[in-house]
Every structure is written in C-alpha cells, then in structure tokens.
Amino acid sequence: MCRAGGAPEPADPGDETDGARMDAAFTSLLEDSAEDLYDSAPCGYLSTMMDGTIAKVNATLLDWLGLERDAVVGRKRFADLLTVGGRLYHETHFAPLLRMQGDLRGIALEMRTAGGGRLPVLVSSVVKYGSEREPLLIRTTVFDAADRRAYEEELLRRRRDAEQARTEAERARAEAERARAEAEEARRQAEADRERLADALAVLQRSLLPDTLPELPGMEAAVYYHTASPDQLGGDFYDLFPVDEHRWAFFLGDVCGKGPQAASLTSLTRYTLRAAAHHDPEPAAALTTLNTVLHERYGRSEDPRYCTVVFGILEPGGDGGPTKIRIASGGHPPALVLRADGRAEFLPTPGGLLIGVLPSALISTAEAVLAPGDTLLLYTDGLTEARTGPTRESLYGEDALHAFATALAPAAPQETITALNRLLDGFGDGLDDDTALLALGVPATRSHSCPATDSP
C-alpha cells in the first residue's frame, strides 16, 4: 500500500559507460534514499517497544501531528498519539489483537495533532520477533485517511440525501395517493349527487306527466313524449282524466322556455287545469281560469311566463252513438282529425291567444264528432317546427303534417302515434324541441274497452 516515493528502483544498467554513469546516479540517489525514504515517505512510520513506547518515528508523521522528535521518541507511547476514543479502541481491541495475531491491517483510528485537531488515519502494525520467537518490537505504518474519511462522509451524506429523497418521494407518493383517494371520493360523491338529481328529475317529470293513461270506455288513447335533452325537465305536457260519469277531459300544451322554470310552470298549469276542469268542464272556462292564474302569478313579474294549450272535453257516445269532442285553444297549433274514410282535417282554432299574456283570455273553440275509425291527434310544435333542411327556414310545417296524416288515415291512435314516432326519428338533429303527441280514437270495430297505451 505504501509505495516508496521519489526513488525508483535501480534498473538493469546498459552499456558500460552509460551504465557506470547510471550506477553513479542511482548510487547517489540510493545513498540517502533509505533514510530519506523512511523519513519523507508519503505515510507515517513508527516503531515501538512492546509496551508501546515510541522508539523511532519518521518526519512525515511528526509533521502531520505537529510534534518534535525529541518530545516523542522515548517519551510517548503510541497510544498517547491517539484521541481519547482512539486510545480506548487501541487498548481494548487493537493492542490485544496485535499481540495475539502478530499483525493488523488497515485499522481506522483517530490521532490527535498538537494543535488539538483530529487526524483520521488507517493503521497497520506488525510485530517483529527475535530468533526465539520472542516479540521484540512493533512496526507501524500510518496512512492519512482524511481524504478517505471525507470521501466516506460524502458517501454517507449522499446516502442520507438519497434516503431523504426516498423519504420525500415516499411522502409525495402517499400524498398523491391521498389526493387520488380524495378525488375518487369526490367523484363518487358527484356520481351520487348526479344520481340523486336524476332521481329527483324523474320524480318531478312524473309529476308533470301522468304515469299511465286511464282506460277510456269504448275508446283508445295513445301518447308519445320526445325529450329533446335528457337532463332537462320537459316543457310539454298532457293529461287525460274523467270529470264525471260521462265525460273525460284531456289537454296538451307547451310552456315557453326550457329548464326548471319551464317545468315549474308546467306543473302549475297541469294542476290548475285539472282543478278547473272539475269546477267547470267547459273547455273555454278551464283555459280562462288558467289564463287568470298565470297572469295573476306572473303577469307583473320581471320574468313573465306563458304557455299554449289545447283543452278538450270528450263525451263517448255509448253503443253506436257518436263521440262528441269540444276543444278550446290558447295559441296552440290546430288539432288534427284522421277520418275513417281516409281524409285528414284540421280543427282550426284561430284567434286563440298564448295563455297568460293578457288579463282576459282570448280563447278559440271548435267542435267535432268522432265516428268509429276516427282519431283525434293533438301535438306540440316540436313536430311542425322540426327542421327538415340545413337552415332554420326549412321547417316541417302544418301542410306536410296534413299530407302525412292524409296518407296515414284511417289509423287507430296507437298506429298514428307509432307512425309519427318514426317520422320524428327521421328528423334526427332537426328535432331540437320537446314534442308531445296525444291521440284519442274510436275503434273502427267497436269493442267494449281497449287498454290505454303510453310511452313517455
């Protein structure tokens, strides 16, 4: 480990002349080299008696420790050169082991300098024995391990840094995990909220439209409701209910606007009309009551609300008799009758005004008789205002609906609704509004009672 510094070993001499000169040079180098090599070696040397008393020490070590030779040789023991900790280790481990084994290599100790500093060193010692194998002295080499210690400390520091980085990464990972868990919890919460909201919307939607239609004696009824956007409450409405033993009321309408405000108006309208019909089943009277209620409720508000409605009273004729229908309209598209003979005709209600606009309603009325095989169709303007071309000017319109109904007639209520359902599907994106359809008809071949169908 300790390499002789500055004095290369003599090489094999060359020719005689050069060899002689070389020999002289080497000799001059070697003459003081033994002494110089010992004293100026790049490591510390010392020899001690078996009790540790220092017998010989080189200049390198004295220089490292800042000590004078005279103060050391014969006066100090090796252990005296060590720090307290080093001394303790020397007495308990180093010296006993050395005595036992005869040599020790690369033991890390700390020496104490004259200035009070510490010098980390690596110490190797060998016991020299006499001819009788008796221990004579101890030869010791001392390597300055300050750099190595610094290197090791650097390694330790790096390891601590790495450890700390690992700890921080672990903490960051834990935090990320917690954040992920929180996000997951928030997502589940949002999902639960969404479901609750969807449930609430479904309940409200059912309050706007009847779950099922009642059975109409001797008649058939069918409905269809198309929702333009599934997360919006509908703005269209319909209902069918008995007002006394002989008469049935029905209505279908459309509130202006969309969303929750429209839905609250739908609800108010539906229950107002139901109550009004029981009080006075005259169609114009029911709509007049509704107009008064809406105008009183919203007429002076910042945010007025309106709706179009067609309201009707139906009197089944009994066996063989004609079924009489009287309707009233407030700004609603005209009802349509599909006749058993293949014709289709509108029931015009001109001059009826949007409900809720004026304090006194402008209601238009019409009457019709349904014979067996005739079907009355009520619809909202989602059907007639559906776009059939690239611009908003190309609308389906009443003329096209009339042609469609003429081609379809005669048709029973469910057949009519099914055909219109297909028509609406065909509009695709052109159908951007809610659409309600209600068909009431007298079966062509009279049966006692047909079950009501509905598909909201």
Added chain:
Amino acid sequence: MMNPLKITRRDTATGPVLHVVGELDYDQADDLRAELDRLSLDAGQCLVVELAGLEYCDSTGITVLLAARQQTRAARADLVLAAAPPHLLRILGLLGLDQVFTLRPDATAATGSADATGTGGSTGTV
C-alpha cells in the same frame, strides 16, 4: 348553426330603436333582455324593435318580446315591432300574438309618425 345575436341602439325623437340581428333563442335571448333592462322609457315614448335581420325566434325569444311589451306598458310608452320577417309573423299568428303586438312594415314608418298608434300592420287590441 347558431348565429350570434347583434343588437344596436339608436335614439330618435320618438324614442329608442333597437336593431336586432341574428337568432333570438334560449341561449341568446338574455342579451336582448339585458339591453331592454338598460333602457329608460318616458311616458308617451315609443320603443321600436327593428327585426328585419332576425333569423330565428323560439318561444324564449317570444317571451322576451312580451317582456318588452310589459316594460313599455309599465312606463306608459308604446312598443312597435318593425319589419318582422315572415317566419316571425307566422309564429306570432300561431300564438295569437298578432292581436297583441303593434306591427309595422319598417322602422322609418314607425318612428316617422308622431302618432305611434297610426296605420299599418295589426293594431293592439288592449
């Protein structure tokens, strides 16, 4: 599909004129509502809403026009819908509102006459 709603305003001797261009629907009707909120009308004035450039009007748009009618009535002013395009006239007819709004063929006729309830178009019934 959607064209932005553009509203410009000019003040005349008889009252403000709102020039409305674009689509008056659920998504944009609030712009006209806000413009109406900014108006201050004096009794006897006439608000003219000029609609020649109106490309589309849904039920929410109709509601805003009715709100304008309410606002002018509250101020004891008049409202004239000028140059309503055919599609709007058709809807107004369906809803019976041609009986309620004062309609004029163009804004000049509406503002040029000192008598806001003169001839031309249908006259209000209330």
